Amino acid sequence: MIPQLIFLIIAIAAIALFTINIRKIIRNINLGRPEDRSDRPAERFMVMLKVAFGQTKMTKRPVAAVLHFFVYVGFIIINLEVLEIIIDGLFGTHRIFASPLGGLYNVLIGSFEILAALVLIGVIAFYARRNFLRLKRFTGVEMTKWPLSDANNILIIETLLMIAFLTMNAADYRLQQLGAQHYITAGSFPVSSLIAPLLPNSESALILIERAAWWFHIIGILAFLNYLPYSKHFHIIMAFPNTYYSNLEPKGEFSNMASVTNEVKAMLDPTFTPEPVAEGGKFGAKDVTDLSWKNLMEAYTCTECGRCTSVCPANITGKLLSPRKIMMDTRDRMEEIGRNIDKHGKDFKDERSLLNDYITQEEIWACTTCNACTEACPINIDPLAIIVELRRYSVMEDAQAPSSLNNMFGNTENNGAPWKYSPSDRFNWAND
Amino acid sequence: MDKFNIPTMAQMAANGEEPEILFWVGCAGSFDERAQKITRDICKILHHVGIKFAVLGTEESCTGDPAKRAGNEFLFQMQAMTNIQVLDGYNIKKIVTGCPHCFNTIRNEYPGLGGNYDVIHHSQLIQQLIDDGKLKAEGGESFKGRKITFHDPCYLGRGNGVYEAPRRALEILDAELVEMKRCKSNGLCCGAGGAQMFKEPEKGAKDINIERIEEALDLKPNVIAAGCPFCMTMLSDGVKNFDKEQEVQVLDIAEITARANGL
Structure with a gap:
């Protein structure tokens, strides 16, 4: 009961803090003057679908587009797994979706693992582009201390989250093989099975690692959620409303006052x-x-x-x-x-x-x-x-x-x- | 080519006539010596294909584009409303401009102030004439095998999505068309837009037109094609800066069309 209670308190606190910060941002945006962008909803929806969801404008720079696509798709799809993690956290269950989904569950967990690996590749490449290759685009007078560390913070947090996710699965996989109580045989582990041999053999140590990674991953996600409003990473939410309210007129046209x-x-x-x-x-x-x-x-x-x-x-x-x-x-x-x-x-x-x-x-x-x-x-x-x-x-x-x-x-x-x-x-x- | 009269709207109206299309010349096309040549070539093309056209002559005034880009909305709207009165007074429906800035302003910004016209840029007119079979590239200078690169004007390209029309005018020449790396929607500005034409640049490492001309000269072209009188000035100055006037000509789409047809 106690872990469930702790989880509930942390989750409520995280969501409450996030709500407070979002309301401040909405208040700040509403400091602006009115402007009517409520026309042509169908066209707006299509622009959002194409540009934000479909990432069509990213393709102008193919390398960044592919790496970003890994991270983007990984982020969206792995969040399905977070739903299970939250339910397990609240009700003390373990891999609650395994039995209702049956064989599909294995496919899902397997693809999450591959996506997590792709996210890691993307994030590490992004880190290298910023810090070792030092692409010119990431420098400039405005790229002062905070923007530079913000960018790296995001990449480090994402790396840690993915490592925690894969470690959790690796320990789980080992526990399943050992036939540990509570750890039902479920899921397929194409990536974490490669890490699994690195883990200790004792069941108690594996349970400790599995639980630690589980808690780190979910608390990390809730913390990351609360980092967003302070960060450039807020674009993962704002890209959608922002493209919906795009300027639909020809670019050459300036508004008449x-x-x-x-x-x-x-x-x-x-x-x-x-x-x-x-x-x-x-x-x-x-x-x-x-x-x-x-x-x-x-x-x-x-x-x-x-x-x-x-x-x-x-x-x-x-x-x-x-x-x-x-x-x-x-x-x-x-x-x-x-x-x-x-x-x-x-x-x-x-x-x-x-x-x-x-x-x-x-x-x-x-x-x-x-x-x-x-x-x-x-x-x-x-x-x-x-x-x-x-x-x-x-x-x-x-x-x-x-x-x-x-x-x-x-x-x-x-x-x-x-x-x-x-x-x-x-x-x-x-x-x- | 025979001399012909360029009719003004005032003359046409006095004779009770209406043109098919009004040619909006623009300030550069009216006063700038280099751009005047382009203006005359656009008239020659219109005359050659037998389109009944007219110009406003001394009744034309600045569209207000530079004022608006520079933030002087009052002056822009004064100019716009005055021009709309003149255009509506002559019952103008269709306009071709010799300048992407005039084109953009009349097409996109005049409707909100009550001026509604069907506006095209001269490269679009040339494209239409080619597609209708009324204009070819024959009877004049041959561009066969010459290397031509087109510089996209911002207010034609990104501003209004017109990328193919000027290229169509070049495709019929049997020339070697080459693209700069920064072309079409990625095109680099010549440096004159946003009222920069009328001021000194802010301090920096180099001028924008030099950056652009370096990119164009890398292709070793015979001709750099333009579609805007401001670009024409910036590109010509850039070519002069590298002492390349002998090898590289900067020509407007209209000039190239007129030359290819011996107009």
Whole structure:
């Protein structure tokens, strides 16, 4: 009874803590401005199915795609085994699914083992790519101490979980062979049977190893669950809602600001009375609270893989701009505001903002709006949308545009062309 | 080729006529000397296949694209609404643009402000004419066996998913088409988009157009094909930077089509 009680308490505590942290994240995302992404649900569902579930955008980098596929499929399918582990934990049973599933159970456990081995291969290769091969994509100004150790933490935790899973099965297999009480003959062990000879022969030692691995594995999973909200690994959950709410318009299309439309209409037609728009006071974004909830959701979705930055023409040619940093700064600032709310209440204002304190003018003006970053993101994150909102604030509220762009604005306004030419010369090309 | 008049909408309207298609020239196509040549070649192609077209002439104004990308939404919407008034005043339904930026802006951003038109880029027009058998590659300069690589403009390619149209115009030349490693949806920007055309780049290790031209020159092409007047400037400057103007020509899809047909 006591192990079951301990398991129940740990499970409830883990799920409660996870719920508290998820609610904080939802609260932080809702700090953003409204944006309607409720249209075309069928099309959205298909995008989610293709991009998140089907991993179609990962294929642009085949090596990473295969390794990631191992880990992804392994993670999803081995979680079926976790269901059995939880039921066994709560009711003190052992391999509860074995007898109802019969022969299928052996197939399942056998495939979990093979998947676990593939996950190990994937995770070890990922670790090597980051720490020994030192792929350029995993470096950069934004890849400071925490992002680097976060990435390695995830890989180490996953390795330990898989080793625990296989050790548990190996000990179980040996106990089954010894005919130990309680350890029914069930499952097939194509991978752990290879480890089994390394284990001691005594039944009590095997039971100790089996139980220790069992507890380590399940507590590890619950701990990992609670690590997610603090980590880039949160993408395993967020990829799904994030792709569902993808931008479905052509990438070249930038949103038309309704608040500006009203003012422009009133300027062109004095009889026009604008409808009131509920969009907050300012044009563009200075802080994360001026961005839309979708921009903020994307910041929590980013797994810092750096595909965006590695294809960014500005970054490639040595400019300060890194689209990955835009997403990471947005998340960091959002978390900062979240902590302020926790400590000082929801109306607390610090003297900081996303623009200037996190993201500099130099970064936002280096963007060519070429959409390489949005194309590269395997889960449809859009750093460009945030850059444009920051530019809008800089130009329309803060008069911070580079002076050459102010000249361009002046020319466009006065001459109808971004260069200083007379509009009356516009048709001269036809005379040559 | 015979001289022909380029009709304006004002003239057409005065004669009670309507064109099949409006050719939206764009600011670069109107004022930039290099781009003016492309503009004239697009007119020659339209004239050659007998499409009744017109331009707005001095009534045309910037679409507002650079202003919008630079964050000046006020200026963009002022330009857009003024242009929509002009276009609707002439009852325009179909537009071909000589610039992917104008194409993207009118096609995607004008509808939300009340301007609804059927908009195509000139490479799509050329593709349609080829597919309809109205345009071939005969009677002019031969591109046979010459090595050509196409640089995808961001606002045509990734921005609007148009990758095949400009390549169709090159396929009929019997030339050797080669792709850069970063092509189509992986294409590298020339460095001019997002209003970069109108400012100095931020400090960095090199200019973006140099990075792009290095990649193109690695293929040892005879021709680098472009589909955007801004790309044209950036790519031409890049070729000049490496003193390769003698060996490598940077030509727009429209220029190549016009040359191949002796227009």
